[in-house]
Amino acid sequence: DFDDDGRKIYIVYMGSKLEDPDSAHLHHRAMLEEVVGSHFPPESLIYIYKRSFNGFAVKLTEEEAQKIATKEGVVSVFPSEKNQLH
Amino acid sequence: TTRSWDFLGFPSNVARMNKVESNIIVGVFDTGIWSDHPSFSDKGYGPPPAKWKGICQTAANFTCNKKIIGARVYRSNKTLPPGDIRSPIDTDGHGTHTASTVAGGLMTKASMNGLGLGTARGGVPSARIAVYKVCWSDECADADVLAAFDDAIADGVDIISLSVGGKLPKPYFQHTISIGAFHALKRGILTSNSAGNSGPDPYTTASLSPWLLSVAASTIDRKFVTQVQLGNKNNFQGISVNAFDDLKNQYPLIYGGDVPNKGFNSSSSRFCKENSVNPSLVKGKILVCDAQLSSKKFASMGSPAGVLMQAYRDYAVSYPLPASTLKLEDGSKLKSYMSSTKTPTATIFKSTTIQDASAPFVASFSSRGPNAITHDILKPDVSAPGAEILAAWPLNAPITVAQDSRRLLYNIISGTSMACPHVTAIATYIKTFNPTWSPAAIKSALMTTASPMNPSINDDAEFAYGSGQVNPLKAVKPGLVYDANESDYIEFLCGQGYTTAMLRYITGDNSTCTSSGLVWDLNYPSFALSVTRSQRFINQHFTRTLTNVEKGGSTYKATVSSPQGLLISVNPSTLSFKATGDKKPFALTVQGTVRQPIISGSLTWSDGRHSVRSPIIVYVRS
Numbered sequence: 251d252f253d254d255d256g257r258k259i260y261i262v263y264m265g266s267k268l269e270d271p272d273s274a275h276l277h278h279r280a281m282l283e284e285v286v287g288s289h290f291p292p293e294s295l296i297y298i299y300k301r302s303f304n305g306f307a308v309k310l311t312e313e314e315a316q317k318i319a320t321k322e323g324v325v326s327v328f329p330s331e332k333n334q335l336h
Numbered sequence: 337t338t339r340s341w342d343f344l345g346f347p348s349n350v351a352r353m354n355k356v357e358s359n360i361i362v363g364v365f366d367t368g369i370w371s372d373h374p375s376f377s378d379k380g381y382g383p384p385p386a387k388w389k390g391i392c393q394t395a396a397n398f399t400c401n402k403k404i405i406g407a408r409v410y411r412s413n414k415t416l417p418p419g420d421i422r423s424p425i426d427t428d429g430h431g432t433h434t435a436s437t438v439a440g441g442l443m444t445k446a447s448m449n450g451l452g453l454g455t456a457r458g459g460v461p462s463a464r465i466a467v468y469k470v471c472w473s474d475e476c477a478d479a480d481v482l483a484a485f486d487d488a489i490a491d492g493v494d495i496i497s498l499s500v501g502g503k504l505p506k507p508y509f510q511h512t513i514s515i516g517a518f519h520a521l522k523r524g525i526l527t528s529n530s531a532g533n534s535g536p537d538p539y540t541t542a543s544l545s546p547w548l549l550s551v552a553a554s555t556i557d558r559k560f561v562t563q564v565q566l567g568n569k570n571n572f573q574g575i576s577v578n579a580f581d582d583l584k585n586q587y588p589l590i591y592g593g594d595v596p597n598k599g600f601n602s603s604s605s606r607f608c609k610e611n612s613v614n615p616s617l618v619k620g621k622i623l624v625c626d627a628q629l630s631s632k633k634f635a636s637m638g639s640p641a642g643v644l645m646q647a648y649r650d651y652a653v654s655y656p657l658p659a660s661t662l663k664l665e666d667g668s669k670l671k672s673y674m675s676s677t678k679t680p681t682a683t684i685f686k687s688t689t690i691q692d693a694s695a696p697f698v699a700s701f702s703s704r705g706p707n708a709i710t711h712d713i714l715k716p717d718v719s720a721p722g723a724e725i726l727a728a729w730p731l732n733a734p735i736t737v738a739q740d741s742r743r744l745l746y747n748i749i750s751g752t753s754m755a756c757p758h759v760t761a762i763a764t765y766i767k768t769f770n771p772t773w774s775p776a777a778i779k780s781a782l783m784t785t786a787s788p789m790n791p792s793i794n795d796d797a798e799f800a801y802g803s804g805q806v807n808p809l810k811a812v813k814p815g816l817v818y819d820a821n822e823s824d825y826i827e828f829l830c831g832q833g834y835t836t837a838m839l840r841y842i843t844g845d846n847s848t849c850t851s852s853g854l855v856w857d858l859n860y861p862s863f864a865l866s867v868t869r870s871q872r873f874i875n876q877h878f879t880r881t882l883t884n885v886e887k888g889g890s891t892y893k894a895t896v897s898s899p900q901g902l903l904i905s906v907n908p909s910t911l912s913f914k915a916t917g918d919k920k921p922f923a924l925t926v927q928g929t930v931r932q933p934i935i936s937g938s939l940t941w942s943d944g945r946h947s948v949r950s951p952i953i954v955y956v957r958s
Contacts, residue, residue, distance in 0.1 A: 259412055259479050263515055266522075266844030296412045297483045301490035303519045307412060307479035325841050328510040330412060330479035333502045335367065335430050335471055336530040336753035 257309040259296055259330040264304040264323050274300035277323075282308065285317045337437055338446055338454030339558040340721035340758060343695070346808040348442060348457060353768040357462040359385045360764055361405065362438050363493035363525075364757075365484050365500060366431030368424045368469040370730030371404050373432060373745065375440035375456070376465070378402035390466055390491030395423030403441075406466035408487055410480035417473045419738075424469050429733040429747060431467070434499050436728035437757035438764070439463040443728075448654075448735070448746045449579040451560065451687055452726035456746060459761020459808070460768070466493050476500045478512040485516025489523050494767060496520055496527040497760035499753030502542045503534060505708035508829070509842070514545040518842070521547045522822050526775035528760040530752035531716040532703030538799060538958070541703035541715050546860055547825055549763065549779050550715050552703070552801055553722025553755040554696040554789070560652040560687045560724055560748070562660035564644060566673050567681035574660030575649045577724065577748045578687040579735075583658055586681035587641040589674055590621040608643075611636045622682050624670065631655050631736040642684045644670065650700050651723040651750045656740035658684040697793045698800035699723045702752055705799035710832060711866035711957055712855045717779065718786050719801040720762075722755030724748050762808045769812050770885070776820035776859070777885070783861040784818070784948045785810035788938070797936050798953045803862055815946025816882040816892065816913075818861040827851060828858040862950050863939070866957040867930050874902075874954065878924040882941065882948070884913035892941040892948070894922070899935045902928035904952060906939060930954060 262281075268274055275298050282290050294309040307330060310318065319327040341348070358381065369376065381402035390406035392399070400407055407424035416422060426432045439458040446456035468484035470476050481500065488496060498513060508514045517527035528549045534540035543550035562578040565571050567586050593606030595617040605612040608625035615638025623640040628647035634656050637643070642658040646667030653661075662670060674680040698719055707715045729747035734740040763778050770777075786804035791797040826839050831853025839847050856865070856878040865876050884890065890913050894906040904926050911920040924939060937952040 259477070261479055261482060261512065263482075263509060265841030266519070296479055297486075299482060299486040302486045302523070303515070305482070307482070323841060325838055326507075326509045328478075328506075330477050331502060332475040332477060333471075333481060333500045333513075334533075335428075335476065336499050336501060336533050336751045336756070 253309060256311050257294070259307055260310045260315045260327055261307050261330055262305050262318055262324060263326045265325050267300060267303050271300040274298055274304060278306045281318065281321055285314050337456050338452050338726050340556050340725055341457065341459060343556040343721060344806065344808055346459065348455060350809070354462055356768040356771065357460050358382070358464070360460065360463040360768060361385060361388060361466050361493045362463050362760060362764060363466045363468060363488040363496040364431065364435045364438065365468045365470050365481065365496065365498045366434050367428040367471045368426035368431045369404060369407070369435050369465065369467045370426045370432045370732065371398060371401065373436065373728045373730065375436040375443055375728040376403045377441055384464065387492040390487070393424055395425065398423045398425040403465060404467060405464045406491060407469070408484070409469045410483045411472065412477050412479040413475070420472050424467050426730050427733055428473065429729045429735070430471070430753065431469070432730050433727040433747060433749060434497060434753060434757045435465050435467070437725065437754065438497055438761045439465050440728055446726065446746050448577070448726055448744055448748050451577065451579050452748055456727060459758060460764045463764055466491060471500060482512040482516055485520065489520050489525060493525060495760060495764050496525060497757050498527060499530045499756040501530060501532050505542050505544055507709060508545045511545070513543070514548065517545065517548050521775045524774065526763055526778055528756050528763060530756040533701045533751050535702045535704050536700045536796065538704050538796065539706060539708045541705055544707050544709045544715050546713050546828065546858060547775065549759060549782070550717045551752060551756045551759045552716040552719040553699045553701070553750070553752040554719040554801065554805055555651065555692065555699060555723045556721045557692050557695040558689050558724065559692040561690050562687045563685040564660050564662065565683050565685070566670070567677070568673060570673065572662050572666040572670065574644070574662045575652045576660045576687065577652045577654035578658055578660060578684065579654060580658040580686060582685045583642060583683045586683050588621045589680040589682050590618055590623055591671070591674060592623055592625045608633065608637065613637055622684065624674070628661055635737065635739050644682070653750070654736055654748060656736045660684055694793060696789060696805050698789070699750065702800065704796050706866065706955060706957070710855055712864045713860060714798055714802060714862040714864040714951065714953055716802040718759060718782055718803050719789065719805045720755040720758035722752050723750045725750065725754040759806055762806055762811055765808060766812050774819055774821060777817040780817040780819065780861040781811045781814040782806055784950060785814050788949070791936060797934050798951045799934070803951055813886070813946065814948060815886050815890070815943060816941060816948045817885050818859045818880060819883045820859045823847070824859055827853040828855065829853065831855060863924060863952040865926060865954045867954065868957055872930050874930060875927045876925070879921060880924065881919050881921045882911060884916055884918045886946070887916055889914045890943040892943045895940045895942065897938045899937045901931050902926060902935060902937060902954065904937055904939070911941065926952065926954060930956060
């Protein structure tokens with residue numbers, strides 16, 4: 251599941267949806283630039299969850315994921331794993 | 337479904353709120369849907385309900401209609417596996433099967449090449465379907481499942497059916513299905529989720545949060561069997577779904593152990609392990625294997641006329657060739673026959689059905705409790721038919737494996753995936769009669785009216801079947817419900833170690849953990865208590881509140897079934913309700929000595945018309 255640069259998809263779950271959901275991407279981007287740096291590639295952001303709750307799915311290294319987990323507003327950070335049909 | 341709904345006592349002519357039902361939107365998170373299937377005809381449907389805010393991602397060979405009103409596709413992984421199409425179209429079959437079980441129309445004379453003939457139907461045939469394709473041939477990724485929840489809740493679905501899950505238990509807010517289902521319940525949307533197919537070992541279900549409706553798979557009384565006749569005219573009744581016509585002749589029998597492939601010896605070829613048998617030596621013969629094989633393993637065998645396997649099986653599977661699984665005793669007799677003659681032969685007939693008087697019991701594959709995250713919440717919640725279920729199948733997907741060239745409109749498959757949509761449909765049916773009920777109230781109705789199942793044929797008792805087998809007609813009029821809302825779950829989460837700060841993010845309000853949020857006080861429709869090996873004497877209080885959901889007043893009396901060694905008391909033991917919505921609290925106390933690994937009892941509230949039953953389980957935690 252890792253890319254060549256050691257990144258894989260993590261889910262950053264941030265709870266209930268924002269009052270202004272359209273601003274979600276600004277919040278998420280600011281957080282990512284703080285952790286990953288301004289060189290953060292936009293294509294690494296896989297999903298922005300904003301219609302019903304707040305969060306995003308993004309490609310990160312394990313270290314970056316750990317850093318994001320300490321940020322205010324973050325409930326949990328965990329790797330996107332495979333589920334199976336039952 | 338040609339038998340399962342009738343087996344549940346839910347005939348096709350059941351009273352329905354047709355207009356309300358056609359206004360209900362079921363969100364199906366799965367492999368997509370084959371919209372051309374006649375089960376999804378939109379004849380007679382009006383436009384989508386006004387509340388619908390979703391979209392239809394049209395693609396080549398896929399369009400929505402007035403039955404399938406929405407479809408979206410989720411794929412976080414950039415690359416697509418070969419054969420998959422970035423479209424809501426179902427190229428697997430699973431999503432078409434589950435969607436038709438929930439809400440497919442009535443299809444008379446449905447069968448799998450004659451097998452399981454009858455009327456295939458969804459439990460709520462007038463409901464609309466919104467498709468969220470989250471599964472592909474390689475994965476159903478968490479990121480995609482969560483994206484589907486984000487959309488489905490906002491799109492306006494009324495209920496979510498999710499026959500998908502992970503293998504390992506996860507904390508509630510690191511588990512995408514729990515996260516999504518939590519936000520769904522905040523909007524009044526219940527999520528029905530399959531318990532998993534990792535049974536029969538304990539602690540195998542990963543569908544664990546109390547706001548999820550977790551579904552185990554049970555059998556129905558129609559069982560597929562496949563007759564095998566030897567050259568000496570001896571017959572054996574094997575287990576499989578063999579939709580191939582009778583083999584016309586007797587074919588030579590060949591034992592896998594006698595035909596090892598190059599690089600293998602008989603110790604692996606006897607089990608017909610992948611590539612272990614010599615394909616040229618089995619061609620045109622019936623191959624005998626000392627094991628049960630999956631369809632995928634058949635590809636390396638070449639082209640035998642048929643395959644006979646040996647194992648104990650409690651459910652039948654179909655294969656890309658004529659095949660049957662014999663029980664071990666019959667397997668021994670078969671091999672004795674093979675060694676007694678120089679030219680042993682056999683033939684395999686098309687499957688037939690027999691009545692299984694032992695049904696329902698929980699299938700061996702169905703994942704079991706206890707709950708690995710919160711020991712004192714019983715999981716799974718309920719059982720429903722999930723073995724040998726006939727439902728719709730796409731004509732663009734093979735019915736077993738890619739090498740299987742048969743294309744059929746119906747397929748018979750097994751799994752908790754098949755059980756889940758039965759429960760989704762019944763939950764939807766309940767909602768059509770009781771549109772204002774919360775997800776917890778619907779869940780309670782399903783659990784407290786479930787038919788008790790037999791622990792003597794289900795060793796794991798409630799950890800296999802939960803409250804029992806769902807009973808649709810009783811569930812629609814449960815009398816009383818154990819209701820719960822977001823704040824009740826938040827209080828429960830406080831007791832699970834979640835901080836006020838964390839819970840405020842989740843709720844978006846100023847929730848505060850003011851009480852200890854004891855798990856035994858969550859208004860759950862079942863009672864579970866775990867003890868450690870050293871803890872033998874118990875004295876545990878549970879508190880609950882019942883809400884009257886019938887018109888007018890009624891007085892309910894409690895009856896307790898106390899297993900040996902335990903004293904279970906209820907206070908008060910009589911509850912008088914004056915009107916609809918009236919709420920009455922009570923306490924249940926379990927005292928005594930734990931002498932067995934699992935002890936089951938029950939509490940039933942009855943007013944003479946309704947019976948509101950909850951299992952009580954005390955167990956030793958391992």
